[in-house]
Amino acid sequence: MSHGRRWQEMRFDEDAELDSSQVEDVGGSGGFPGGGIAIGGGAIGIIGLILVLLFGGGIDLSSLESGGQQPAQPGSDLAAECRSGADANANQKCRIVADVNSIQAFWSGEFARRGGRYTRAKTTLFTGSVDTGCGFASSAVGPFYCPADRHVYLDLGFFQDLRARFGARGGPFAEAYVLAHEYGHHVQNLVGIMDQVGADRQGPQSAAVRLELQADCLAGVWAHHATQTTDENGRPFLARLTDEDIAAAVDAAGAVGDDRIQQKAQGQVNPETWTHGSAAQRMRWFKIGYRSGDLNQCDTFSAAL
Structure with missing residues (x-):
């Protein structure tokens, strides 16, 4: 099987009904509007913010940004483009819609099963830079969750950087892992776990690391249930998920470990x-969630890391 073909193994049910209202595409200016990146609460980006926090801007992040003087880029009409699983199989942005639908359908059901109520978070796709409830952010920050406005923010160019700069294998389910990790932060925000971080934001045993590893574990819990998670008509979003897909997600988790990023x-x-944990820890906690399918196994604040 060729490298290019194996990523086609992840397939959405062609008749699954997509809810594009959970994702918005705002396009972007293509440049960074200036000033600092104001990111509140537990909104810790997977790549760029690690570099900004650890190295104080001393690392060249230019390839993660779009370069300053490009014309504005309009967003897509996702409501017209992304209606079904067939659209998700053919279009990356529609695949993001389907991933978000699946992730939130799972957490909605899980909260209800435990007597709670899940509140949806919207994903905002942008290009270059974006204004958020946590302040302006550029593509250099990487994907992040803003607890102030309960949005996940993503520049799709990040996935290319994940492969080119950090050596991840990539693929559709690696992208799904990234989204599931950010929605793990949303779950943490809803249940008050983010409040435990406080000022303990660095170090191998820090609350920040425990928060991130828990989000990896929660992403794994969703992955365990992904092919059983359905739309409002009872059709599964994901019709097929292979060992290769899971391996790609695990590989992506390891690629953004603090130790690998620092070494590079x-x-x-x-x-x-450290703010996110080592590559080995990130892979381990994703696999704990995936193998168990039980969020009770994701208590990184009590467990040995």
Whole structure:
């Protein structure tokens, strides 16, 4: 099987009904509007914010940004383009819609099963830079969740950078893992876990690391149930998921471990400045969630990391 073909194994049910209202595409200016990145609460981006926090802007992030003087890029009409699983199989943005639908359908059901109520978070697709409830952010921040406005923000160019800069294998389910991780933060926000972080934001045993590893575990819990999660008509969003897809998600989790990023950026590893956990930890906690399918197994705040 060729490298290109195996990513086709992840398939959505062609007749699954998509709810494009859960995702908006705002396009973007293509440049960073200036000023600092104001990101509140637990909104910790997978890639760029690690670099900004750990290295104080000393790393060249230019390939993660769009370059300053490009014309505005309009967003897509997702409501017209993304109606079914067949659209998700043919179009990346529609695939994002389907991923978000599946993730939120799962958490809605899980909250209800436990006597709670899940509140949806919208995903905003942007290009270059975006204004959020947590302040302006550029593509350099990577995907992130803003607890202030309960939105997930994503520049799709991140997935190319994930492969090119950080050596991840990539593929559709690696992208789904990234989204599921960010929605893990939304779950943490809804149940008050983010409040436990406080000022404990660096170090191998820090609350920030425990928060991120828990989000990886929650992403794995969704992945365990992904092919059983259905639309409002009872059709599963994901019709097929393979071992290769899960391996791609695990690989993506490892690619953004603090130790791997630090080694690439500065040639050495300093655990005392970790904010997300090591590659081994991130892969391990995703697999704990995936193998168990039980969010009760994701108590990273009590468990040994």
